Amino acid sequence: MEYRHTPVLLAEVTQHLTLHDGSIVVDCTLGGAGHAKRAAQLIAPTGILVGIDKDDAALTAARDVLPLGQQTIILLKGDYGDLDDLLVEARIPYVDAFIFDLGVSSFQLDEAGRGFSYHRDAPLDMRMDAASSQPTAADIVNTYSEEELARVIREYGEERWASRIAAFIVAARARHPIATTGDLVDVVKAAIPAAARREGGHPAKRTFQALRIEVNQELRSVERGIESAIGWLVPGGRIAVISYHSLEDRIVKRIFADAMQGCVCPPGLPECACGRVPVIRVVTRRPIVPSAEEIAANPRARSAKLRVAEKVSEAMA
Structure with a gap:
């Protein structure tokens, strides 16, 4: 590409x-x-x-x-x-x-395999240095405690539904690992009430931002x-x-x-x-x-x- x-x-x-x-x-x-x-x-x-x-x-x-x-x-x-x-x-x-x-480049957003975009299903990666050994977004959503996830999503995504999203992530990963961007989008959509999903753009936008910031520090x-x-x-x-x-x-x-x-x-x-x-x-x-x-x-x-x-x-x- x-x-x-x-x-x-x-x-x-x-x-x-x-x-x-x-x-x-x-x-x-x-x-x-x-x-x-x-x-x-x-x-x-x-x-x-x-x-x-x-x-x-x-x-x-x-x-x-x-x-x-x-x-x-x-x-x-x-x-x-x-x-x-x-x-x-x-x-x-x-x-x-x-x-x-600052932030993520258009190329990184558009390259589906990098896992930055909530519009394309791809491995949940989000590393700006794809060759590094640092934890991926999938590692974070599948290993952080509910409290840690809520903190990341609240502080870095400024998401008012952070605690609810974190609880839904923990429940979902107990059934099977959250491995792709599509998996995470589905969880976030389920966590945010329908009325709130109709406001402020894509419901997963803030959660994805938060995870990207956490992955790349x-x-x-x-x-x-x-x-x-x-x-x-x-x-x-x-x-x-x-x-x-x-x-x-x-x-x-x-x-x-x-x-x-x-x-x-x-x-x-x-x-x-x-x-x-x-x-x-x-x-x-x-x-x-x-x-x-x-x-x-x-x-x-x-x-x-x-x-x-x-x-x-x-x-x-």
Whole structure:
């Protein structure tokens, strides 16, 4: 299957990153390399592009899309939560711009065998790195306790029927293992009352989101990756983060707010004793969202929010 992923908010990302010949850019979520390809064009011929992805299919597709051999492009397999180790491995001295396009790619959703989609029956997998030995979604639904399942579905899916869905999963797996996406969809539909199923899109959407996040430890990676990225930026460098649901967006806002915080000394001190200074400034006071035209062309962009920050200082006490 051809790796297809339409880059979301492409013009807005590249405009706010102010890229130029010689810039060092890191795309932490390479995907179909849509953002990376445009960045490579803007930093040519002397810039450096680093592309990171867990998915072997994404890295293979990027090799066909990016101008390898024409400029310095480094492709790394890994989790952006391990950004420090990856950039040290690549011998990158500093970074002028970071791109994070969070969540699951269109290709992963559309490739039935990966188990991300509730619209297609497939093995219940959901690993972004399909070659890894990490637990699959099937492992989780068949081994977690009812309490653990309810917590995952409630916290990561923001699903109000989490406890009921968890109870139905435990009852169903006692009869036979829940092995496919179709099996899980049937259980979730049975758990959610009929009136509630008619509201808010597909009834399994939130449960699938929750399991995907748990399988891939996405929120942990988001937090670690963005904090590391801010550390690698040079003053004047920028970070652009596209999120697709409130859990991701809240983490981005919190990290940006913390890095913007200056002196935290108690009021009334004659002078600052903590030495803390703002590390970034937020460029986008409100998140940038796709235009109606972009949403019409790419409905999966509908929930996207872009936040951009600029490094202003190297130190934060």
